[in-house]
Amino acid sequence: MEQSGPVQAGDASTSNVPLGPTLILSGGTGYNDLVSATLPSPTTYVLPISDNGGSSSEIIRCFGGPSIGDIRSRLVRLIPSEVTSNGDATGTGGNEALRNLLSYRFPVDNSEDEILDEWKEVIAGTHHIWEGVDEVRGSIVRGFITHFHKAVLATFSKPFPSSDPLCSSAAEPFDLHGLSIGNAFLSSCARTFDSLQAAIWLFCNVARIDTKQVRAIPCVETTETSHIAARLENGQLLLGQCEISHPAKKREGDATPAVLEPKKATNGLLTAVESLSLSDPITKMLRPVISRTNSNLVFSKAAGKNALPSRIQSIHYAFPSIDAAEGQLRPQALSANPAYLAALQKTETLIYSCGSLYTSIVPLLVLQGVGVAIAHSKTIRRKVLLLNTQLDRETGGYDALDFIRAITHACSSSSPTDHEDCAEVQPRQLMSHLVYHPKGQVAVDVEQVEELGISCVRIPDRPGKVAFTEEDVRYALHVIMKAQSEG
Numbered sequence: 001m002e003q004s005g006p007v008q009a010g011d012a013s014t015s016n017v018p019l020g021p022t023l024i025l026s027g028g029t030g031y032n033d034l035v036s037a038t039l040p041s042p043t044t045y046v047l048p049i050s051d052n053g054g055s056s057s058e059i060i061r062c063f064g065g066p067s068i069g070d071i072r073s074r075l076v077r078l079i080p081s082e083v084t085s086n087g088d089a090t091g092t093g094g095n096e097a098l099r100n101l102l103s104y105r106f107p108v109d110n111s112e113d114e115i116l117d118e119w120k121e122v123i124a125g126t127h128h129i130w131e132g133v134d135e136v137r138g139s140i141v142r143g144f145i146t147h148f149h150k151a152v153l154a155t156f157s158k159p160f161p162s163s164d165p166l167c168s169s170a171a172e173p174f175d176l177h178g179l180s181i182g183n184a185f186l187s188s189c190a191r192t193f194d195s196l197q198a199a200i201w202l203f204c205n206v207a208r209i210d211t212k213q214v215r216a217i218p219c220v221e222t223t224e225t226s227h228i229a230a231r232l233e234n235g236q237l238l239l240g241q242c243e244i245s246h247p248a249k250k251r252e253g254d255a256t257p258a259v260l261e262p263k264k265a266t267n268g269l270l271t272a273v274e275s276l277s278l279s280d281p282i283t284k285m286l287r288p289v290i291s292r293t294n295s296n297l298v299f300s301k302a303a304g305k306n307a308l309p310s311r312i313q314s315i316h317y318a319f320p321s322i323d324a325a326e327g328q329l330r331p332q333a334l335s336a337n338p339a340y341l342a343a344l345q346k347t348e349t350l351i352y353s354c355g356s357l358y359t360s361i362v363p364l365l366v367l368q369g370v371g372v373a374i375a376h377s378k379t380i381r382r383k384v385l386l387l388n389t390q391l392d393r394e395t396g397g398y399d400a401l402d403f404i405r406a407i408t409h410a411c412s413s414s415s416p417t418d419h420e421d422c423a424e425v426q427p428r429q430l431m432s433h434l435v436y437h438p439k440g441q442v443a444v445d446v447e448q449v450e451e452l453g454i455s456c457v458r459i460p461d462r463p464g465k466v467a468f469t470e471e472d473v474r475y476a477l478h479v480i481m482k483a484q485s486e487g
Contacts, residue, residue, distance in 0.1 A: 017041075017477055017478050018041060019038055019041040019348060019349040019477060019481070020041060020347075020348030020349060020381070021042050021044070021343075021346050021347050021348050022038045022041050022043045022347065022348070022349040022350075022351065023044045023045075023344060023347040023351070024038070024043060024044070024045045024046065024353055025046050025351065025352050025353060025361055025364045025365070026045060026046075026047065026353030026355055026360060027047070027051075027070055027353070027356055027359070027360025027361070028047060028048075028051065028069055028070025028071070028072075028073040028074060028360075029070075029073065029355065030354050030355020030356065030360055031074075031353040031354070031355060032073060032074065032077050033467075033469070034353075034469070034470050034473050035074070035077050035078060035214075036470055037470040037474055037477075038349070038351070038473070038477070039213070039214070040213065042212065042213055042214075043213070043214050043215075044214075044215045044217060044347075045214070045216045045217070046217055046218075046219050046337075046340050046343070046364055047070045047074055047217070047218060047219065048067075048070055048218075048219055048359075048360055048363045048364060049066035049067050049068070049070070049071070049196075049219060049220055049222070049226050050066075050067055050227055050228045050241055050317070050359075050363055051069050051070055051241050051359075052067060052227065052240045052242050053069075053242045054069055054178060054180075055069065055105070055179045055180050056068060056069035056183060057242075058175050058178075059184075059187050060225055062152065062174050063151065063187065063191065064225045065187070065190060065191070065196075065223055065224065065225060066190075066196055066218065066220070066222055066223070066224065066225060067226075068186045068187055068196065069180070069183055070360075071186065071196075071200065071218060072102070072180065072182040072183050072186045072203075074216045075102075075186075075200065075203050075209065075216050076099060076102050076103050076182055078204075078207075078209050078214050078216065079095055079098065079099045079209060080095060080207075080208060080209065080210070081095060081096060081099075094132055094133050094134040095207070095208065097131065097132030097133045098133050098141075098206070100129060100132075101138075101141065101181060101182075102141075102181055102207070103180075103181075104180070104181045104182075105178060105179065105180045105181070106118065106119070106176050106177060106178060107177070107178075108177045108178045115176045115177055116176070119149075119176050122145060122181070123145065123149055125138070125142055129181065130142075140202075140206055141185055141206065144184075144185050144188040144189055144192070145181065145184055145188065147188045147191075147192060148184045148185070148187060148188035151188065151191060152174045185203070186199050186200075186203055187199075189202050189203065190223070195223070196218055196221075196222075197217070197218070197221065197339070200217070200218075217337060217339045217340060217343070218337055219336060219337055219340055219363065219364045219367060220334050220335075220336065220337055220367065221337040221339070222334075226334065227239065227240055227317065227318050228240070228241055228244070228315055228316070228317055228318065229316055229317075229318035230244045230312045230313075230314070230315055230358060231312070231313045231314045231315075231316070232308065232309065232310040232311065232312060233310045233312075233313045234309060236309065238308075239318060241359045244358060244393075244394065245356055245358075245359045245392070245393060245394060246393065306393065307393065307396050308393060308394070308396065312358050312394065312406075314409070314413065315358050315359075315362045315363060315366055316332075316333075316366060317332055317333070317363075317366070318332065334367050334368065335367065335368045335369060336367035336368060336369050336370050340367075340370070341369050341373055344370070344373040344377065344380075345373070345377070345379065346379060347377070347379060347380050348379055348380060348382070349380070349381065349382045349384070349477070350374065350382065351384045351385075352383075352384065352385045352407065353386055354386040354387065354388045354389065354468055355388070356392065357388070357394055357398075357403060357406055358394045358395075358406070361407070361410075362406060362407070362410045365407065365410035365411050365414060366410050366413060366414050367414055368414055370411065370414045371410070371411030371412060371413070371425060371430075372414070374411060375411065375425045375429040375430055376429075381484065382432055382433065382480055382481075382484070383430060383431050383432045383433070384431070384433045384434075384435060384476070384477070384480065385403065385404070385434045385435065386435050386468060386473070386476075387403060387434055387435060387436040387437075387440065387444065388440070388441075388442055389437045389439075389441065389442070389466050389467050389468065390440070390441050390442075390466075395442075398442060399442060399443040399444070400434060400436065400443065400445065400449055401445065403442065404427050404431065404452065404454065405427075407427075407430060407431065408425065408426075408427045408430060411425055411430050412424075426452075426453070427452045427453065427454060428454060432454065432455065432480075433454065433455045433456070433457055433476075433480050434449055434454050434455070434456050435457045435458075435468075435472075435473075436456065436457070436459070437458075437459055437466055437467075437472075438458055438459070438460075439461060439466045441466075455483070457476045457479050459472040459475055459476055460475065
């Protein structure tokens with residue numbers, strides 16, 4: 001039976017409820033406004049590493065490595081506003097200033113000279129974004145930013161002229177437009193330690209994030225670049241998250257397409273179009289030379305709402321692999337981060353966040369070991385899907401059942417060789433509750449959803465934007481917890 005009911009501000013049903021260890025599957029933005037909804041219950045956020053848009057695309061182009069934008073975005077949201085005095089040498093203030101520093105993004109419309117001058121101020125420590133940041137923590141961040149700057153210089157084959165070190169090179173120079181200071185810091189840490197998880201640890205310590213209360217972990221433990229590809233029902237293959245979710249305008253002279261028409265698929269190989277030559281490797285397609293105005297560096301998801309030519313059939317990770325004779329893209333199965341699987345083993349409340357279904361949530365589910373861990377968990381008591389309030393390019397025409405099918409398919413295909421019964425997984429093993437907004441764009445046939453063994457929870461209709469709030473999520477979790485305690 002559908003579970004819903006009236007709620008008043010300050011009602012007990014909107015207060016935090018003890019959820020036990022909680023794990024949130026989300027992208028970098030879809031859940032950012034809801035991060036406190038499950039607190040004070042200990043909460044782990046698992047995030048993708050395959051976003052090839054924004055300043056992450058430029059970092060990947062020059063340095064490779066996993067995308068860190070979604071993780072940085074979540075970590076910044078988790079920085080506490082105030083820190084209780086503990087008498088340490090770093091002082092107790094400045095967290096708000098530190099958040100502003102790590103949130104700062106260079107303008108996208110300024111001239112190259114203006115951006116370069118501003119970058120020099122950041123390196124010198126004279127930029128206004130350093131105001132209020134205490135000396136010790138500021139020195140740590142600035143040290144890694146300086147290391148990032150040196151790494152940028154080292155990526156090019158010619159020495160830079162001393163006057164404009166980022167604007168003249170044999171290679172196309174690193175583009176500072178839109179660069180997030182937090183991305184530069186986290187990327188520099190990861191390169192220094194050769195470990196993204198070590199970089200996250202340092203970020204949390206510098207920002208004084210209580211990791212006993214909240215954790216952000218990458219879905220894959222890797223130092224390599226991870227790209228996703230979408231196979232459409234019509235046979236087309238879309239390479240890279242941006243091409244799937246919000247494709248950028250193509251530049252004249254682009255030699256390789258990001259949309260491929262596979263001639264055939266044999267032994268797990270996706271054969272590219274005939275025009276793809278070995279002299280123009282797939283890596284150029286997946287790690288393109290970025291142009292400021294017509295690229296992934298500056299994009300709008302609203303601009304990417306043009307419909308896909310066909311529905312998405314599956315998502316997989318794709319690593320470039322050129323066969324000397326045929327030129328083929330080889331899909332590669334990835335194992336989930338051991339920390340991700342370990343967290344699942346201790347989780348009592350699992351939440352599939354609202355957000356981009358195929359580029360944020362599904363990439364977290366197709367990893368080896370995840371589907372089985374969720375379906376056969378002995379600890380997870382609540383498996384909650386926050387149904388999107390809006391449709392996007394990835395999910396045009398979808399209803400609630402389509403979202404359920406996509407999640408079930410992703411989990412079922414995540415470990416086909418590990419468990420004989422993985423392909424037989426049922427939706428009710430992966431989701432116990434579906435939470436939806438009464439004015440959301442995604443149609444919900446409550447009777448059909450509940451026939452699958454998934455209870456529906458409708459949040460109250462409130463004035464304002466049609467989107468989940470922390471109060472909505474707390475309300476839904478309270479309804480679920482109450483029903484379970486009474487059942």
